Every structure is written in structure tokens, then in C-alpha cells.
Amino acid sequence: MSPPRLADRFLNWFCAPHLREEVLGDLHERYALRVEQLGEARARRRYWWDVVAYVRPEFIKRQPDLFPSPTNTTMLFNYLKVAYRNLINNKVFSAINVTGLALGIACSIMLFLFVLDELNYDTFTTKANQTYRLYVHSLINGKESNSSKTAAQAGNVLVRHFPEVLTSTRIGYFGDHDLRYGDKVFRETKIYTADSTYFDVFSLPFLYGNPATALKNPNTIVLTETMARKYFDDQNPVGQSFIVDGKQSYKITGVMKDFPDKSHFRCDFLLSMSTYPEVNQQNWLEANYSTYVVLKDGIAPDRIEQKMKRLILEYIGPQVQKALGVPIESFLAKGNAYEYRLQPLSSIYLHSKRQYAIDPNSEWSGVRIGDSAYLYIFLAVAFFMLLIAVINFINLSTARSESRAKEVGIRKTIGSNRAKLIGQFITESVLLTGLAVLIALLIVTLLLPGFNEIAGRHLQLALFSNAYRIPALFAFILLVGMLAGSYPAFFLSSFQPIDVLKSGVKKRKSSLRSFLVVTQFSIAIVLILGMIIIRSQLQYIQQKNLGFTKEHILSIDNAAVLGNKLGAFKAELLQNSAVLAASNTSQLFTTGIPGSAYLFGNHSGTDPISFQFLDVDQDFVETFGVQLTSGRFFEKGRIADSTAVVINEAALKECKTKNVLNLELTKVDVEDIPKTYKIVGVVKDFNYESLHRGVRPLLFHLRPVQQASSILHIRIRPNATQKAIDHIESTWRKFEKAEQCQYSFLDESLGRLYDEEQKTSLIATIFSFLSILIACMGLFGLAIFVTEQRTKEIGIRKVLGASISEILFLLSKQFITWVMIAMLIASPIAWYAMNQWLQNFAYRTDISWWMFVGAGTLAIGVALCTVSFHSIKAALMNPVKSLRSE
Amino acid sequence: MRRSDLGEFEEVVLLAVAALSPKAYSVMIAEELERETGNSVSTGAVHAALQRLEQKGYLTSQLGEATAERGGRRKRLFTVTALGGRVLSDVRAVRNRLWDRIIPNIRLEWS
Numbered sequence: 001m002s003p004p005r006l007a008d009r010f011l012n013w014f015c016a017p018h019l020r021e022e023v024l025g026d027l028h029e030r031y032a033l034r035v036e037q038l039g040e041a042r043a044r045r046r047y048w049w050d051v052v053a054y055v056r057p058e059f060i061k062r063q064p065d066l067f068p069s070p071t072n073t074t075m076l077f078n079y080l081k082v083a084y085r086n087l088i089n090n091k092v093f094s095a096i097n098v099t100g101l102a103l104g105i106a107c108s109i110m111l112f113l114f115v116l117d118e119l120n121y122d123t124f125t126t127k128a129n130q131t132y133r134l135y136v137h138s139l140i141n142g143k144e145s146n147s148s149k150t151a152a153q154a155g156n157v158l159v160r161h162f163p164e165v166l167t168s169t170r171i172g173y174f175g176d177h178d179l180r181y182g183d184k185v186f187r188e189t190k191i192y193t194a195d196s197t198y199f200d201v202f203s204l205p206f207l208y209g210n211p212a213t214a215l216k217n218p219n220t221i222v223l224t225e226t227m228a229r230k231y232f233d234d235q236n237p238v239g240q241s242f243i244v245d246g247k248q249s250y251k252i253t254g255v256m257k258d259f260p261d262k263s264h265f266r267c268d269f270l271l272s273m274s275t276y277p278e279v280n281q282q283n284w285l286e287a288n289y290s291t292y293v294v295l296k297d298g299i300a301p302d303r304i305e306q307k308m309k310r311l312i313l314e315y316i317g318p319q320v321q322k323a324l325g326v327p328i329e330s331f332l333a334k335g336n337a338y339e340y341r342l343q344p345l346s347s348i349y350l351h352s353k354r355q356y357a358i359d360p361n362s363e364w365s366g367v368r369i370g371d372s373a374y375l376y377i378f379l380a381v382a383f384f385m386l387l388i389a390v391i392n393f394i395n396l397s398t399a400r401s402e403s404r405a406k407e408v409g410i411r412k413t414i415g416s417n418r419a420k421l422i423g424q425f426i427t428e429s430v431l432l433t434g435l436a437v438l439i440a441l442l443i444v445t446l447l448l449p450g451f452n453e454i455a456g457r458h459l460q461l462a463l464f465s466n467a468y469r470i471p472a473l474f475a476f477i478l479l480v481g482m483l484a485g486s487y488p489a490f491f492l493s494s495f496q497p498i499d500v501l502k503s504g505v506k507k508r509k510s511s512l513r514s515f516l517v518v519t520q521f522s523i524a525i526v527l528i529l530g531m532i533i534i535r536s537q538l539q540y541i542q543q544k545n546l547g548f549t550k551e552h553i554l555s556i557d558n559a560a561v562l563g564n565k566l567g568a569f570k571a572e573l574l575q576n577s578a579v580l581a582a583s584n585t586s587q588l589f590t591t592g593i594p595g596s597a598y599l600f601g602n603h604s605g606t607d608p609i610s611f612q613f614l615d616v617d618q619d620f621v622e623t624f625g626v627q628l629t630s631g632r633f634f635e636k637g638r639i640a641d642s643t644a645v646v647i648n649e650a651a652l653k654e655c656k657t658k659n660v661l662n663l664e665l666t667k668v669d670v671e672d673i674p675k676t677y678k679i680v681g682v683v684k685d686f687n688y689e690s691l692h693r694g695v696r697p698l699l700f701h702l703r704p705v706q707q708a709s710s711i712l713h714i715r716i717r718p719n720a721t722q723k724a725i726d727h728i729e730s731t732w733r734k735f736e737k738a739e740q741c742q743y744s745f746l747d748e749s750l751g752r753l754y755d756e757e758q759k760t761s762l763i764a765t766i767f768s769f770l771s772i773l774i775a776c777m778g779l780f781g782l783a784i785f786v787t788e789q790r791t792k793e794i795g796i797r798k799v800l801g802a803s804i805s806e807i808l809f810l811l812s813k814q815f816i817t818w819v820m821i822a823m824l825i826a827s828p829i830a831w832y833a834m835n836q837w838l839q840n841f842a843y844r845t846d847i848s849w850w851m852f853v854g855a856g857t858l859a860i861g862v863a864l865c866t867v868s869f870h871s872i873k874a875a876l877m878n879p880v881k882s883l884r885s886e
Numbered sequence: 887m888r889r890s891d892l893g894e895f896e897e898v899v900l901l902a903v904a905a906l907s908p909k910a911y912s913v914m915i916a917e918e919l920e921r922e923t924g925n926s927v928s929t930g931a932v933h934a935a936l937q938r939l940e941q942k943g944y945l946t947s948q949l950g951e952a953t954a955e956r957g958g959r960r961k962r963l964f965t966v967t968a969l970g971g972r973v974l975s976d977v978r979a980v981r982n983r984l985w986d987r988i989i990p991n992i993r994l995e996w997s
Contacts, residue, residue, distance in 0.1 A: 022912075025952070025959030026929045030913045032955035046926075053930030058937055 003031045004044055007051045014055060018063045023054060075420065076427065082407070083428040090400070093781060094432075097396055100777040101436035104389025105480070106443035107770055110451055111382035113444075113459045117262070118375050121349035124260045126203045127294050130166075131345040132301055134158075134291040135358055139337040140597070140608065146341075147362040148352070151284040154312070154340060155195075155291040161311055164299045169197040170273060170289040171265065173364060178561065178739065179250075179269075180243040181231045185738045187558045190268040190366055191221075198270065201292050202263075208238045209254025215272040222254040222270045250275075261458050264349040265290075267366045284316040285323060285668075290364065292345070301342040312340045323668045324599075324608065350375065361593060361689075373837075374760060381767055384523045388771055390484045391516045392778030393429065397488035398513065399785040401495075408492055409500040421493035429485025434477050454762050456755075487512070514818060517782070520775040521822030521859060522829070527768035528855045529830035530837075533847060534761045537838060540845035541754055547686025547695075549625035552716050553746035554724065556732075559584060559712035561739050566712070569735050573714060578724035581715040583619035588688055588711065589750060597668040598699070600655050608668055609654050611647075612696050614688070615703040615710075621683070623715045631661045631681030634702045641702045645677040649685045651697035665699070677701075690753040694842035713746065772859065776866040779815060783867045787811060787874040794874055795882035804875045811871035812864060819863045823856045830855075891942060892973060899935040900944055900974060904966045911950065911961045912936060936964055944970030 008024065015023055027050055034043035087094045122128060134150045155168030172193040179188050199211035206214070207225060214222050221242065228237050241249040250271065259266040273279060282288075295304060316338065317328035324331065331338075343356055350372045352358040360369060408421060416424075444461055452459055463469050562569050566584065573579045587593060597608035618634045618641075620626070629649065634641045645665060652660060666676045677699075685695040716724035725743075732741035787794075794807055802810075831847060838844040874882075892900070902918055903910040912933040919927045939945045950963040966974070 021959045022949070022962040023929075023933065025956035025961055026912045026933065028957050028959070029953065029955045029961070030916065030929055033913070033917065050928050050930060053928035054933070056930065056934055058934050059930070 003047045011051050016062045079424045079427045096777050096781040098436050100392040100774045101389045102439035104385045105440035107385040108382035109444050111378045121262045122345050130295050132342040146358045148358050149287040149362050150291045152279045152282045164296045166294045167197050167200050168293040169195040169201045170291050172289045178245050192267045193271045193273045195273045205257045207255040208236050214254035218274045219250050220253040220272045221250040224258045227268045228255045265367050284319050309339050388520045388774050391520050393484040394487050396781045405500040408495045409497040412497040418493045422489040425489035426485040430481030433481035517818045518822045521819050522826040524772040524775045525826035525859050526830045527771050531764045531768040532851045533834040537845045541691050550747045554714045556712040556743045558742045560710045565735050572731050576727040578717050578720040581623040583623035584710050584712045586615040599666040611699045613699040616700050627684040629682045644680040646681040646700040648698040650695045654697045691843045780866045783870045787870050791882045795879040798879040807875040812867050815867045819860050827852050896935050903964050910964045
């Protein structure tokens with residue numbers, strides 16, 4: 001009987017709502033009439049036509065609503081307005097929230113910039129991801145070692161045999177030189193030699209000259225912009241020549257821009273490798289060059305590595321046999337290994353240490369090596385700082401829930417649903433985060449120069465340098481805002497309007513809040529403990545007995561300038577009573593102390609022993625105060641001493657014999673007939689390298705030290721430092737006119753071995769204090785809130801006779817419990833983490849109980865101070881006032 | 887007088903409203919016109935014309951009572967406004983004058 005339902009639905013769909021009633025009514029009425037007149041079937045058909053007749057714009061067009069449904073932006077504006085009012089109404093809370101967050105964000109931005117900087121090393125060259133460095137992996141006598149230095153021919157051989165290897169280039173070092181131009185003369189220590197292909201591999205921009213041909217001819221040199229300015233001011237030096245060591249001359253063929261800040265290798269001069277043609281005659285066991293190769297695009301390095309293994313053995317086999325007296329096959333059969341491997345250019349700075357375990361001693365002094373472990377530590381610290389700040393935010397927002405509860409109730413009553421409320425609170429927290437990020441950017445801009453100074457970096461905020469930075473910042477704001485706002489939003493929006501409007505929020509013990517505060521303080525305490533342990537380790541290193549007297553030793557670093565006159569210079573120095581002793585040695589206390597393989601006693605060529613060696617003169621023991629345990633040191637007048645050696649205790653242990661005196665050692669040598677040395681004495685172990693590693697087996701050779709890297713160490717009389725310096729300088733001037741005497745104090749240079757750790761220590765100190773500061777800001781806010789809530793309770797307690805100290809205890813009890821629990825959680829974590837860090841050192845301080853007590857006391861002390869600021873105020877308040885407050 | 891304002895169908899609908907007043911609503915008008923002209927007239931067309939007339943100010947409307955056939959829905963009743971009345975009589979006057987000028991015998995020849 002009723003008209004077609006489908007037609008009605010169709011009409012309802014297209015017809016404007018305000019017309020539906022009358023239109024549908026009309027249709028139905030007419031249908032009823034038609035059924036009477038024409039019968040149902042025809043009426044139904046006509047009904048459809050009638051409905052279709054309504055499909056006209058007049059009926060489809062919707063009427064503008066008198067009460068238009070609000071758009072999203074309307075509500076958003078309301079949220080913003082309410083957020084703003086909340087910010088203004090609770091100035092203390094907002095300030096704590098925003099500054100805490102801003103500090104946390106600023107810290108993490110800075111650390112993040114630092115990490116980003118570390119990750120971008122060696123990306124300046126165009127073929128960065130095709131470039132690899134060769135390194136030598138050796139396993140000899142159970143001792144594994146990776147060296148960054150390769151044989152001179154390795155690169156060329158690879159290019160010749162493998163079409164996948166496009167180019168190779170080498171860097172070598174042939175000692176310091178005096179460079180003279182006109183009346184300017186300086187001793188340059190950063191002169192490296194490089195193949196003419198160097199600038200094919202490393203695209204470094206030139207100011208003058210042509211990079212393709214600059215290093216082709218012998219005796220040609222390329223210098224950096226800084227050096228060009230030093231010698232030539234602002235003139236174009238190309239075509240000029242340096243007089244080198246007063247003998248040769250090097251022609252300047254190019255001026256390159258200074259090495260990029262983020263290059264693992266840096267130097268001042270690059271000399272053409274062809275200056276030393278003998279290089280190409282060198283054998284495969286003289287590994288003195290760093291070699292870089294460029295592979296064809298898309299070639300997997302492991303394939304080359306596999307092929308390389310066989311090829312290198314072909315070349316190296318005969319020479320090994322010659323040196324060790326055994327065929328390479330039996331050398332390898334004993335489980336030994338000697339192979340060339342590839343290390344991606346981009347991994348050199350960050351991963352040489354941990355991932356590739358490359359011996360830092362094998363790196364040039366111009367190479368900078370970072371540590372990926374610090375990268376992870378800093379990333380973790382950045383994350384945790386942010387976490388602490390976000391926790392503050394969550395805690396303070398939920399603590400303030402009472403004041404927002406009424407609003408939530410009313411909003412819900414009026415018709416807001418949970419999703420909208422969540423949206424509101426998230427908007428609010430994103431807004432606050434945005435504000436915090438703005439402040440954080442300001443803080444970063446202000447503090448970055450200082451941080452750069454401490455960390456020794458050139459970090460820049462450079463927001464507009466990169467298309468990703470600004471969007472990333474916005475994404476960051478959104479993410480942090482959502483993270484910080486999510487819990488308060490879910491918590492607040494869960495209120496039932498009937499409850500909150502009738503009786504307010506019921507006070508509940510928030511176990512989440514306790515959890516969050518404990519987390520915050522755990523992080524802060526871990527950081528504090530880290531700081532304490534790093535500091536005590538550094539102190540330990542500085543005070544450790546090194547096995548020699550490091551005080552009152554002055555080192556003349558450029559003593560080699562004197563050449564043959566060194567002996568006379570030394571003799572004249574000793575004339576003065578302020579100078580007690582003097583000894584010249586090869587490089588000491590730095591990286592790059594040379595080592596060699598030796599054969600001892602029944603050790604055959606398959607298991608040579610590896611010793612480091614120093615070239616010294618007879619005065620070494622006296623100058624350094626090293627003790628002899630048996631035998632004698634080199635003595636003046638004994639000509640036979642030139643074939644004698646003195647070893648240290650570590651080397652003695654390696655020899656596995658009790659009495660080594662007068663036994664013989666053979667130095668493995670490919671070129672010459674192996675030289676044999678007689679052991680004449682054993683010295684007590686002393687630390688001739690940084691304390692990151694233990695004392696390695698060491699050999700002293702007596703050599704008339706005239707080689708380029710020799711240093712003169714002078715022991716001076718305590719309390720006569722100035723007199724000694726005056727004497728040394730005046731004597732120096734007698735012998736050397738052109739160049740200044742460059743000296744340093746040994747204890748200071750030793751301290752510089754731990755620069756990286758000093759920096760880490762300073763950064764750890766700063767960030768641990770900041771973390772506890774931010775955590776305490778949160779605690780401060782919570783304390784205000786808690787005491788405010790308990791004003792009445794305090795009043796009643798006081799009226800009933802509670803003393804101030806009891807009330808203080810009552811108010812602080814909770815906070816102290818939190819910090820104590822945090823202490824319990826943090827201690828094992830810190831202990832474990834710092835133990836890992838200490839593994840970097842061969843000599844480690846003990847982690848002792850006082851450190852934990854210290855950190856705990858500090859945390860509790862600071863927390864107590866923070867909390868008591870408010871609780872004392874509350875406890876001292878006149879109960880009349882507090883009870884009247886309502 | 888704005889003659890162009892009033893279409894032919896509109897004029898008929900307006901007249902029907904005047905004739906059926908005070909019980910003029912789209913169903914009644916459509917039925918009436920169908921009966922008078924013999925052609926089928928949909929309520930949609932009538933309703934649209936009514937809306938236009940109302941917009942022009944020739945009609946006013948209010949909601950009337952609901953009936954069972956309408957499923958409890960109210961109807962919209964239309965009445966002619968003073969302006970509407972004047973327009974109707976104007977139109978009629980124009981037509982009458984024109985009719986009067988036609989020579990009577992011609993008139994006879996048609997039928």
C-alpha cells in the first residue's frame with residue numbers, strides 16, 4: 001500500500017532537509033489519491049515520475065543553517081584561546097614546563113647537531129661512496145692487528161689487475177722539512193707526499209694551479225690556503241719555489257683550499273710522490289703508505305676483497321719467505337694471516353676504532369679518528385635529556401588535572417566527546433612544545449659557540465642550510481608535543497562529567513607519577529655517576545705512576561733542525577747547573593711508535609715476536625728516571641753497543657726465558673741481511689704510550705739520532721725552570737739562527753693525550769648537571785602542587801600540635817623515597833655502563849662505593865633543597881590562614 | 887509592471903492558488919490543473935513554481951495540518967499576497983484590453 005521505499009530513499013538523499021517534510025507529504029498524499037483513481041500499479045509508476053520531477057536545483061540546494069555547524073578551525077581557535085589562558089593563569093607551572101622542556105630540547109638539539117656532524121665525515125669528495133682505504137689485517141702468533149698502512153705497490157697492483165679498480169692514490173711521509181721562501185723560514189711538520197692521482201680521488205678545490213697535473217713532476221708541492229698566506233701573504237705563489245732544508249727546492253704548482261673541516265686526513269703541504277722514485281722499489285713488507293682506491297660504481301667491495309687476497313699472496317709470498325726463512329704456506333698453515341682488506345672512506349673517521357679495530361698507532365698524525373661509542377653515548381644522553389623534560393611535562397599536566405577537571409566536565413556536558421578533548425589537550429601541548437622549541441633554538445644559538453669550544457667542533461644551527469631542517473623541526477615539535485601531551489590528554493579526557501562536576505577529582509595515588517619521577521631521577525643519577533667516574537678516571541690517569549719521572553722534563557720538538565750540531569748543543573746545555581740531563585730519542589708518548597718483527601731463540605719464521613722499538617742515546621735512563629732491573633743500559637765509549645739492545649719487562653715476558661742477558665734477537669728485514677742484536681739489559685716497564693693501552697714489549701736501539709723525528713728531552717732542576725729555559729733558548733740561538741726553538745713540558749704534553757676524555761668529561765659534567773636541573777624543575781612544580789593540595793591538612797596538623805620538622809618530613813617523605821628508589825635503579829646501570837667505558841683504558845680506576853654514596857647524596861640533597869623551598873613555606877604558615885583558605 | 891516576471895505556468899499556478907484559497911497546496915493545485923487541462927501535472931513542477939512565486943513576493947506560505955495519507959507530514963499552504971493579487975489583475979486587465987480589440991466576427995470564426 002505504501003509508496004515505493006526506494007523512491008523515498010532516493011528523494012531523501014537528494015532533497016534538501018528543510019523541504020523533505022512537505023515534499024514527501026505531498027507525494028504520499030497524491031499517491032493515496034492515485035491509488036484510488038488508477039490502482040496501485042499505475043500509482044507506483046507515476047510515483048517514480050513524480051519523485052524524479054523534484055530533481056531540480058530548487059529542491060536539491062541546501063538551505064544555509066541558521067546555526068551553522070562549527071568548522072574545525074572554530075574549535076581549534078577555542079583550544080588555542082583556552083591554552084593561552086591556561087598559560088597565563090598558571091605562570092609558575094607554565095614557566096617550569098616551558099623552560100624545562102626548552103632546556104631539554106636545547107640539549108638534545110646540540111647533541112644531535114654534534115652527532116650529525118660526526119656522521120658526515122669525508123662526504124665532501126664526489127666519489128665518496130666508491131672510495132675505499134686499504135688496510136692490512138694480520139694474525140701473527142695469535143696476535144691480531146689491523147694496520148692502516150700498506151705497501152707502496154699495493155694500489156698500483158690492484159689497478160693493474162682489476163678493471164673494477166679505477167684509480168688509487170697513496171699518502172706517505174718523509175719527515176719534517178725546513179721550508180724557506182725569501183726571509184721566511186719555518187719548520188713544517190705536516191708535509192705529506194701524495195701521488196699525482198690524489199686529486200682524482202679527493203675532489204679538493206684549488207685556488208691556483210691545476211689539480212690534474214699539480215703533483216705530476218718530482219719536487220713539486222701543493223700548499224693549502226693558510227700556508228700560502230703564511231709565506232706569500234695574498235699573492236699567487238704558483239711558479240715560486242721553496243728552498244728545502246737549505247739544499248733542494250720544491251716548485252709550487254698549486255694552492256688548494258684548506259682541507260674541509262670534516263676530512264679525516266688533513267695536512268698543510270702535499271709533495272709529489274715522484275720526488276721519491278725509490279718508493280716504487282720498496283718491498284711488500286715495508287708498509288708505510290695509506291692507499292685509497294676508487295672502485296667502479298656499484299661494485300661490491302667484498303668481491304674485490306676476495307680476489308685481492310689471492311693476488312696479494314702471490315706478490316708477498318716470496319718476500320715473506322725471504323724474511324722469515326719459511327714459505328708463506330707454512331706461515332699461513334700455523335693459523336697466521338696476512339691480508340689486504342677494504343674500508344669504506346666514510347667509515348674511517350667513525351668506525352676505524354671499534355668496527356675495524358685499526359691500530360691507532362698506524363694512522364698518520366694528520367689523521368683524525370673519532371669514536372663511534374661516544375656517538376652512541378651522546379645520542380643516548382640527548383634522548384634521555386628529552387625524556388626527562390617530557391616527563392616533567394606529563395607530571396605537571398596530570399598533577400594540575402584538578403583545575404582542568406571542571407573544564408573537562410563542562411565541555412563533555414555541552415557535547416564534546418573524548419576524541420575532541422584529546423585533540424584539545426594535544427593541541428595545547430604541541431603549542432607549548434612549539435614555544436619551548438623557539439626558546440630552545442634561542443638557547444642553542446647562544447650556547448653553541450661555547451659548546452663548540454668545549455667539544456672542539458664547528459657546529460652550526462644553520463636552520464635554512466638544508467631543505468629538511470625546518471620540516472624536521474616541525475615534525476619534531478609535533479612528535480614531542482604528542483608524546484608529552486598524550487598521557488595527560490588520555491587521563492584528563494577520561495573524567496566522567498558527573499563525578500568531576502559534583503565532587504571534583506578524587507585524589508588518587510598516581511603510581512604512574514611515581515614511576516615517571518623515579519625514571520627521571522634514575523637517568524639523572526646515572527649521568528651524575530658517569531660524570532664522577534669519568535672525572536676520577538682522568539684524575540687517576542694524571543696521577544698514575546708511569547714508571548718514569550714525568551715532571552721537570554722539557555722536550556725540544558724540533559731538535560732535528562740542529563742536525564750534526566745536536567751533540568755539541570747537548571754538551572753545552574749540560575754546562576748549566578739548571579740542566580740535569582738530556583737525551584734525544586725518536587718519537588715518544590704519541591701514536592706512531594714503530595714496531596717490527598723479531599726472531600728470538602727458538603722462534604722460527606712462523607712465529608715471530610712483534611716489538612715496538614725506540615731509538616735512544618745513552619742518557620735515556622738518567623733523563624727519564626727509568627729503572628733497570630738487570631744488566632746495564634747503553635754506555636758511552638762502548639762501540640759494540642750499536643749492536644746491543646735493551647728490552648723492557650713486557651718484552652722479557654714475551655721471550656719466555658728467565659735470563660735473556662747476552663742472548664740474541666734478530667730483526668726481520670727483507671732488504672738487507674737480517675741484523676742480530678745482543679740483549680744487554682732489561683728496564684722496568686714504563687708507559688711510553690697513552691694509558692689507553694698497557695705497556696707493550698719494547699726494545700731500545702742505540703742510534704746516533706739524527707732522523708727527522710727526533711726529540712731532545714731535557715731534565716731540568718726543580719725550582720730552576722725559568723733559568724733552564726733561558727739557558728736553553730740562548731744556547732739554541734747560538735746554534736740555530738733561522739728557526740725558533742719549539743719546546744714543551746712533558747707533563748703537559750702527556751695531559752694532551754687525554755684531550756678527548758677531558759672533553760667528554762666536561763660535556764658529561766655539563767649535561768649531568770643540566771639533567772638534574774631539569775628533573776628538579778619538575779620536582780619543584782610537583783612540590784608546589786602537593787603542598788597546595790595539603791594546605792588544609794597542614795593547618796589541622798599544626799593546630800593539633802605537629803611540629804614544623806614533622807610537617808617538613810611529611811611533605812618531603814615521598815620525594816626522598818622516589819630519589820632513593822631511583823638511586824637503587826641507577827647504580828647498577830651506571831656501574832655496568834661505566835665499566836664498559838673503562839675498558840677503553842688499560843689502567844683503570846676502581847669504581848668504589850663512595851662514588852655511589854656521593855651521587856646519591858648529591859641527588860637527595862638537590863631534591864631536598866628543591867622540595868623544601870616550598871614545604872618550609874607551607875610548614876611555617878599560620879594555620880589560621882591556611883584553614884581559612886577556601 | 888514587470889511582465890517578464892510571470893511565466894505562463896506561474897500565472898496559472900498563481901491563479902489556482904487564488905482560486906483554491908485558503909486550501910491551496912501543491913497536491914490540490916496539481917490535481918486541479920490536471921483536471922482543468924487534461925495534461926499530467928507533477929507536484930514537483932507546481933511546488934517549484936510556488937517557491938518561485940513566493941520568492942517574488944506574490945505568495946506567502948505557512949505550514950498547515952498533517953493528515954494520515956501524508957504520513958503525519960504537514961502541508962505547506964499558500965495564499966496570494968496583495969502584490970500577487972495586483973499582478974494577477976494587471977495581467978488580466980492587459981489580456982482583457984487586448985481581447986476587447988479583437989473584431990467580434992473573427993472571434994466567431996474560431997469556434
